[in-house]
Amino acid sequence: MDYKKVAEEINQALGKDNIQAAAHCATRLRLVLKDSSKVDQKALDNNDAVKGTFEANDQFQIIIGAGDVNNVYDELIKITHVKEASTADLKAVAANGKKNNPIMAFIKVLSDIFVPIVPALVAGGLLMALNNVLTAQHLFGPQSIVEMFPAVTDIASIINLLASAPFAFLPILVGFSATKRFGGNPYLGAAMGMVMVMPDLVNGYGVANAIAEGSMNYWHIFGMNVAQAGYQGSVLPVLVVAWILATLEKFFHKRIPNAFDFTFTPMLSIIITGFLTFIVVGPVMRIVSDGLTDGLVWLYNTTGAIGLGVFGLFYSPIVITGLHQSFPAIETTLLADVARTGGSFIFPVASMANVGQGAATLAVMLLTKNKKQKSLASSASISAMLGITEPAIFGVNLKLKFPFICGMIASAVACVFIGIFHVLSVAMGPASVIGFISIAPKSIPYFMIGIVISILVGFITTYAYGKRHMAVFADDDTRSGEAAVEINEDPEAENSSVEDEVLTGPVNGTPISLKEVNDPVFAQEMMGKGVAVIPEKGIIYAPADGELTIVHDSKHAYGLKTSHGAEVLIHIGIDTIKLNGEAFETNKKYGDLVKKGDILGTVDLDAIKKAGFDSTVMMIVTNTNDYESIEVIDTLTADRNQGLLALSAHYEN
Numbered sequence: 001m002d003y004k005k006v007a008e009e010i011n012q013a014l015g016k017d018n019i020q021a022a023a024h025c026a027t028r029l030r031l032v033l034k035d036s037s038k039v040d041q042k043a044l045d046n047n048d049a050v051k052g053t054f055e056a057n058d059q060f061q062i063i064i065g066a067g068d069v070n071n072v073y074d075e076l077i078k079i080t081h082v083k084e085a086s087t088a089d090l091k092a093v094a095a096n097g098k099k100n101n102p103i104m105a106f107i108k109v110l111s112d113i114f115v116p117i118v119p120a121l122v123a124g125g126l127l128m129a130l131n132n133v134l135t136a137q138h139l140f141g142p143q144s145i146v147e148m149f150p151a152v153t154d155i156a157s158i159i160n161l162l163a164s165a166p167f168a169f170l171p172i173l174v175g176f177s178a179t180k181r182f183g184g185n186p187y188l189g190a191a192m193g194m195v196m197v198m199p200d201l202v203n204g205y206g207v208a209n210a211i212a213e214g215s216m217n218y219w220h221i222f223g224m225n226v227a228q229a230g231y232q233g234s235v236l237p238v239l240v241v242a243w244i245l246a247t248l249e250k251f252f253h254k255r256i257p258n259a260f261d262f263t264f265t266p267m268l269s270i271i272i273t274g275f276l277t278f279i280v281v282g283p284v285m286r287i288v289s290d291g292l293t294d295g296l297v298w299l300y301n302t303t304g305a306i307g308l309g310v311f312g313l314f315y316s317p318i319v320i321t322g323l324h325q326s327f328p329a330i331e332t333t334l335l336a337d338v339a340r341t342g343g344s345f346i347f348p349v350a351s352m353a354n355v356g357q358g359a360a361t362l363a364v365m366l367l368t369k370n371k372k373q374k375s376l377a378s379s380a381s382i383s384a385m386l387g388i389t390e391p392a393i394f395g396v397n398l399k400l401k402f403p404f405i406c407g408m409i410a411s412a413v414a415c416v417f418i419g420i421f422h423v424l425s426v427a428m429g430p431a432s433v434i435g436f437i438s439i440a441p442k443s444i445p446y447f448m449i450g451i452v453i454s455i456l457v458g459f460i461t462t463y464a465y466g467k468r469h470m471a472v473f474a475d476d477d478t479r480s481g482e483a484a485v486e487i488n489e490d491p492e493a494e495n496s497s498v499e500d501e502v503l504t505g506p507v508n509g510t511p512i513s514l515k516e517v518n519d520p521v522f523a524q525e526m527m528g529k530g531v532a533v534i535p536e537k538g539i540i541y542a543p544a545d546g547e548l549t550i551v552h553d554s555k556h557a558y559g560l561k562t563s564h565g566a567e568v569l570i571h572i573g574i575d576t577i578k579l580n581g582e583a584f585e586t587n588k589k590y591g592d593l594v595k596k597g598d599i600l601g602t603v604d605l606d607a608i609k610k611a612g613f614d615s616t617v618m619m620i621v622t623n624t625n626d627y628e629s630i631e632v633i634d635t636l637t638a639d640r641n642q643g644l645l646a647l648s649a650h651y652e653n
Helices: 003-014 041-045 069-080 087-095 102-114 118-135 150-168 170-181 186-196 204-213 236-255 258-321 323-336 346-367 371-385 390-400 402-420 441-468 605-610
Strands: 019-024 028-033 052-056 059-063 218-221 224-227 501-504 509-512 530-535 539-541 546-551 557-562 567-574 584-586 599-603 614-621 627-632 643-649
Touching: 003 028, 003 041, 003 069, 019 069, 028 069, 041 052, 102 170, 118 150, 150 170, 150 323, 170 186, 170 236, 186 236, 186 258, 218 258, 224 258, 236 258, 236 605, 258 346, 258 402, 323 346, 346 371, 346 390, 346 402, 346 441, 371 390, 390 402, 402 441, 530 643, 546 567, 567 599, 605 614, 614 643
Parallel strands: none
Antiparallel strands: 019 028, 028 059, 052 059, 218 224, 501 643, 509 530, 530 614, 539 599, 546 557, 557 567, 567 614, 584 599, 627 643
């Protein structure tokens, strides 16, 4: 990499004299800009050295990669004459004069909580949809499948059991994820979730009837009658409970001596949270939750097709703001009590919006002569049709503007149609062309007609407008005044030096998927594939023989070039660079040769936890493209003495 050239290109793309402060961590440039609207995002996207960009905490972050980011940073400092800053300094500069947006902060919290548990809800939702197909009447005939073929009755029963579990025990899932997000022990959060769905309590779905019939059981505590009510399918109550639990846990961690902390902190946190749950939080939040659900149902029933059309028109712009990340909480509430709500109108709207954007992107693919744009549009359109719209929206449609607007119009028209026929989902699933599996059986035909309408309107309007304005599709594959490289390079041209290899655990603990990590750089695999580990002890080991290419000044990250050619990044914690090395000790330095299992350094996990940071350790193969596959081979335990990540090299035929 020509570091000086890359720095010049980045500086030019950011805008003249637009950098207010600059720092870097192990993988990315962290910048505070004077005016983010001056950034030439297209130039950054077209830069081969830039692996991605995003904004967080008022910082514009440019992902370069381990081993290169420090060199690019040095050149950028020389070019701009901006004073070097620590990440703590950068945070202070970013916060100075900036007002926090409480709404976006709240949305970010909801996103962090619900994104990790969505797979469980989707699995349950799809199984519920399959059960609906097996048991619904008038779908394939006057009788349901189980009535026509009694032999499948028990199969349907098991499927229903599997489908119902994630929703019936939803407080356990939310309790685990939310407590982790709020900085507490997620297992204590799961325990509180279990408390809220104990069989001894009146089932949450029957609480209203039990109160109305006078059959509700009560505890008599301090002169108060406390309802023995369960919270099956609840969302809002457990969110508040998780926050209280995490807050209490952190409070006691700081005040109870270490000798007693392990024993008494969990007990005190649980007992206090438990009493507050049933006496105060549960009853109040049940009223709020029921009111929110009733309000949404009233709004849908009152505004009908027109209101749904307006929602469909603005759904994609909502995706841009990130506000859609709050919808799973609302949708889960609607689906948790289908008998009362009838289902969710959010999922059908999301499906129409996603497909509309995908159809618009497909039209762009047929119109453009730009090879890179055509390649991106082809894959992005398929992705959007299957429910993932970010590549289509941010990579294609927004840059050209009119395809995005055409996709919005398509969604609005389709949503008016499905609103007329009251199309609702009865389960969570992929908001896409195959979303019919989550729709109430009687509404599936109308859902599919809505999908067709969205595709046709999105494609035709985009294609027609594009044909009349072909100038926007000029072949502009240029980068910094130079001709762009054709996208036909041999992917195996530069990987002849890598060999098959197995990496051991960089720390002892529990492996988790990178997608569960609360950092978009790692979760979206921008740096490469790998694995994350929730550490049990704070000793960091070398996962293979090799040479240390990175030992970060703050001691929170190591880079290793293994003897078999793998370039491995070990990143300890999330945003722990802000600790400035206070919780870390290192035994090695840059250029040291290490053996598999050697101790690289140590980290004080308690200090990280008390400082409010996530201690998850990430092991990333930054030259992922040199390998045919990178697979986690032990999902139960990470250990210095056993294989954790298998790297399979490309081989020429």
